[in-house]
Amino acid sequence: MKRTGYLLGVGLLLAVLAPAAVALDIVGIDVVGDIHFVRKVKGDDSVPPAVFPHWVHLVNFKCFVCHNKTVGFQMKAGSADITMDAIENGKYCGVCHKGEPAFGVSFETCDRCHRK
Numbered sequence: 001m002k003r004t005g006y007l008l009g010v011g012l013l014l015a016v017l018a019p020a021a022v023a024l025d026i027v028g029i030d031v032v033g034d035i036h037f038v039r040k041v042k043g044d045d046s047v048p049p050a051v052f053p054h055w056v057h058l059v060n061f062k063c064f065v066c067h068n069k070t071v072g073f074q075m076k077a078g079s080a081d082i083t084m085d086a087i088e089n090g091k092y093c094g095v096c097h098k099g100e101p102a103f104g105v106s107f108e109t110c111d112r113c114h115r116k
């Protein structure tokens, strides 16, 4: 009886996980991966290009929170023309990275986004 319960548990778990895996597969990529931006705007080259850790954000937000016309992120790396000016004017990453709900831009935080 115990064993049946265990198997049923595993079965249910797979039933829940499989559609999730399929859903991500339809999107066609490994969504959990980090996005390493390629710099588009000339700037201080001693600052490495920014990295966007998708996974950390997926824990807090649904896809459409960022993937919509207002925030401006498309599901294609390199689509958005992100600059520090835009971020500090509250666009793109700056919609959230302004102290609340996420850390803002300051000299203490540069290397949280800009890292190798």
Ligand code: HEC
Binding pocket: 037, 038, 039, 040, 041, 042, 043, 044, 045, 047, 048, 049, 050, 082, 083, 084, 085, 087, 093, 097, 104, 105, 106, 107, 109, 110, 111, 112, 113, 114
């Ligand atoms: C919330 C994340 C985040 C923080 C914090 C942040 N940046 Fe950026 N920054 C970006 C992104 C995204 C880009 C666009 C991709 C790139 O060029 O690296 C960018 C672009 C840049 C650029 C390219 C030129 C430009 O003006 O857009 C420089 C230089 C830069 N950042 C320096 C800094 C410095 C210095 C700090 C700290 C004072 C900082 N950044 C803090 C995310 C961040």
Ligand code: HEC
Binding pocket: 027, 029, 031, 035, 052, 054, 057, 058, 061, 062, 063, 064, 065, 066, 067, 073, 074, 075, 076, 077, 078, 079, 080, 081
């Ligand atoms: C906190 C914001 C945020 C959330 C939430 C988010 N994304 Fe993203 N996503 C981004 C950013 C930023 C990019 C890079 C866009 C660019 O470079 O122009 C991106 C890029 C992508 C890409 C393209 C990856 C590539 O390599 O081309 C896909 C696919 C994607 N997201 C799917 C999703 C899905 C599915 C979800 C929900 C499960 C999700 N995203 C949630 C911000 C987010």
Ligand code: HEC
Binding pocket: 050, 051, 052, 053, 056, 057, 060, 061, 065, 066, 071, 092, 093, 094, 095, 096, 097, 101, 102, 103, 112, 113
């Ligand atoms: C919808 C809101 C939202 C947007 C848009 C967003 N972030 Fe975040 N981000 C968060 C929150 C919330 C956290 C976790 C809280 C914190 O660390 O302050 C976070 C954490 C991070 C971290 C720290 C991850 C770690 O390892 O602890 C980095 C780096 C980061 N974001 C970069 C970016 C960059 C780059 C962009 C734009 C391309 C971006 N974020 C856009 C909300 C957002």
